[in-house]
Amino acid sequence: MTRGTVVSTNADAEAKPVPGATPQLSPEEIEAMFPADPDIMTACEGDFRGLRKVQAKARARRDELDRKYPGLRVSQPAADARSGRR
Amino acid sequence: MQWFSEEQVPPLDVIESVVEREDASYRDRANSLDTKAGVILSAAGVVVALLGTTASVAAMISQALAIASGIIAAWVIAPRIDKTIAPRDLSDRFLAAPALRTRLVVLNSRILLHAEDEARLVAKARRLRSASVLLLGSAAIILMGAIVRVAG
Numbered sequence: 001m002t003r004g005t006v007v008s009t010n011a012d013a014e015a016k017p018v019p020g021a022t023p024q025l026s027p028e029e030i031e032a033m034f035p036a037d038p039d040i041m042t043a044c045e046g047d048f049r050g051l052r053k054v055q056a057k058a059r060a061r062r063d064e065l066d067r068k069y070p071g072l073r074v075s076q077p078a079a080d081a082r083s084g085r086r
Numbered sequence: 087m088q089w090f091s092e093e094q095v096p097p098l099d100v101i102e103s104v105v106e107r108e109d110a111s112y113r114d115r116a117n118s119l120d121t122k123a124g125v126i127l128s129a130a131g132v133v134v135a136l137l138g139t140t141a142s143v144a145a146m147i148s149q150a151l152a153i154a155s156g157i158i159a160a161w162v163i164a165p166r167i168d169k170t171i172a173p174r175d176l177s178d179r180f181l182a183a184p185a186l187r188t189r190l191v192v193l194n195s196r197i198l199l200h201a202e203d204e205a206r207l208v209a210k211a212r213r214l215r216s217a218s219v220l221l222l223g224s225a226a227i228i229l230m231g232a233i234v235r236v237a238g
Contacts, residue, residue: 025094033090034190036198040179042172051169054202058195074090074187 032065032072092186102189105196112203116168119210123162126217130156133224144231148224155220162213169199 025033038055066073092098133152137145171192180188 030095030190031194034187034194036195037179037191038195040171040175040192040195041169041199042175044168044170047169050202050206054169054199057202058198061198 028065029069029072032069033074035062035065035073038062090186095186095190098189098193102193105193105200108200109196112200112207113168116203116207116210119207119214120163123159123210123214123217126214126221127156127159127163129221130159130217130224133221133228137228142231142235144227144234148227148231151220151224151227155217155224158213158217158220162210162217169203171195171199 036058038058041051041055041058043051062073130152134149134156137149137152176188176192180191
């Protein structure tokens with residue numbers, strides 16, 4: 001291929017929705033479905049103050065996404081109930 | 087969840103491997119900062135010990151700067167910042183969950199942890215720079231004091 005050759009791409013074809021295909025979600029919507037879980041985080045060397053801070057951030061982000069995309073989060077009722085967490 | 091498949095997140099493997107590499111890089115940089123802070127703390131201790139009995143204004147200022155440098159270096163070292171995913175909690179909560187869901191939740195959690203760790207690392211690096219400058223100032227004052235003494 002010489003310099004300046006125009007290469008045909010199928011970008012236009014990719015942009016068109018395909019009937020029957022699964023819906024395309026934005027990265028934020030995917031994050032809203034599967035947000036960071038503050039209950040699986042830990043501090044390796046005793047930085048528990050920092051851990052609480054990052055857990056609070058994770059909860060705030062999860063609540064923000066829940067408000068923005070209500071009903072989108074994939075919950076896990078059994079595990080949540082077992083650990084007594086949201 | 088049935089309609090959500092791995093096809094909708096094609097670069098998941100790539101993103102996971104980038105996060106993995108970044109985590110390793112973060113640990114290397116954190117270890118490096120801790121080592122440098124340890125060296126500065128030792129050097130500050132040496133300055134204070136050597137000038138301990140010297141009665142001059144330059145020695146006192148130099149000692150004060152070295153002590154300040156040592157305190158900041160100790161603040162760099164403790165606490166070590168390294169937050170991660172707890173395997174026990176992960177297993178308790180996700181052992182029976184679909185693999186894709188678990189991977190995405192873990193990925194989002196690690197990205198958040200990484201952002202927080204990086205922010206704290208930048209703060210550590212800033213403190214280390216301050217400690218270095220103070221130690222350098224301490225050494226410069228010792229030198230100036232010696233020059234003044236020789237000249238006088």
